[in-house]
Amino acid sequence: MKSPATHHAKNSSSTCSPALVDFPSPLSKYGDLLTVDNMAEVLDVSTRTVYRLTDGGELPSVKVGRRLYFPKHLLIEALCL
Numbered sequence: 001m002k003s004p005a006t007h008h009a010k011n012s013s014s015t016c017s018p019a020l021v022d023f024p025s026p027l028s029k030y031g032d033l034l035t036v037d038n039m040a041e042v043l044d045v046s047t048r049t050v051y052r053l054t055d056g057g058e059l060p061s062v063k064v065g066r067r068l069y070f071p072k073h074l075l076i077e078a079l080c081l
Contacts (some may be wrong), residue, residue: 006048034070
C-alpha cells in the first residue's frame with residue numbers, strides 16, 4: 001500500500017490545468033535533472049539569479065556533492081500547486 005504523500009505526488013499532474021497539458025513543456029528538451037545553467041536558460045535569468053532563488057527556497061533543488069541539480073518532477077509539482 002502506498003503512503004498518501006507518495007500517492008499525491010504521483011497524481012499531482014492532475015491538479016494542473018488541462019489547457020497547459022496540451023502544450024509542449026519548456027522542460028521537455030532536458031533530462032530528469034536540470035543543472036544551474038539549464039535553469040538559467042529555462043527562466044531566462046542569470047545563473048546568479050538561479051542561485052539566489054534556490055537560496056531563498058523559491059526553486060526546489062538537490063545538492064549532490066558540490067553540484068546543484070533541479071529534479072524535473074519537483075519543478076513540475078511546484079508549478080502545478
